[in-house]
Amino acid sequence: QVQLVESGGGVVQPGGSLRLSCAASGNPLKYYSIAWFHQAPGKEREGVSCMSTDDRDTYYADSVKGRFTISRDIAKSTVYLQMDSLKPEDTGRYYCAATSGDPFRPEPMCVDRRIEDWGQGTLVTVSS
Numbered sequence: 001q002v003q004l005v006e007s008g009g010g011v012v013q014p015g016g017s018l019r020l021s022c023a024a025s026g027n028p029l030k031y032y033s034i035a036w037f038h039q040a041p042g043k044e045r046e047g048v049s050c051m052s053t054d055d056r057d058t059y060y061a062d063s064v065k066g067r068f069t070i071s072r073d074i075a076k077s078t079v080y081l082q083m084d085s086l087k088p089e090d091t092g093r094y095y096c097a098a099t100s101g102d103p104f105r106p107e108p109m110c111v112d113r114r115i116e117d118w119g120q121g122t123l124v125t126v127s128s
Contacts, residue, residue: 002026002117004079004096009122016086016126022079022096022119029077032098033109036070036081039121040092047110048094049081052102059106063089086126093121 008020020036035050049070051058058070069082079096096119104114 002029002032002098002100004098004117004119006094006096006119006122009094009124011125011127012086013128014086014088014126017082017084018086018124020081020083020094020096020122020124022081024077024079024098027100028074029072029079029098030074032100033102033104033106034070034072034079035097035099035106035110035115036068036079037095037097037110037113037115038090038092039095040089043092045095045113047113050106050110052106057106059110061110083124086124088126091124091126093123095119095121 003025005023036048037045038048039045049060051070067085071080097115099116
C-alpha cells in the first residue's frame, strides 16, 4: 500500500499553468503505476493521465492531450502533473492514484479506474 497526499491546487486564469504534486509514502513509488484523475463539479471521476512503472508507457485523456504532462521523481517519492493552457472545464478536484506493478496498460488503468490507492485530492479552479 502507498499513501498519497496531493498539493499545488489553486485558482488560475484561463491559459495559465499549475503544477500539482503528490507525495507518496509507504512502499517505494518505483513499484507503482501512477495516475491523476479529475472530478468536475457534479460529474464522475475520470482518468486524466496514467503511466507505467518504468515511465515508458503513458495515457492522456483526449481533453488534456498536449496540455498536461505526468511525471515522477523517484528520489523525492513524488508524482507531478504539469497543467498548461488551462481551461475553465479543467476546474475540479484532482486525485493522485496508484496501482502496484503493471497489471493493466495505462489506458485501461485510467478508463476503467483500475486503482488500488487514492489520495484525498486537491482543488483546481480555472476562472477569470
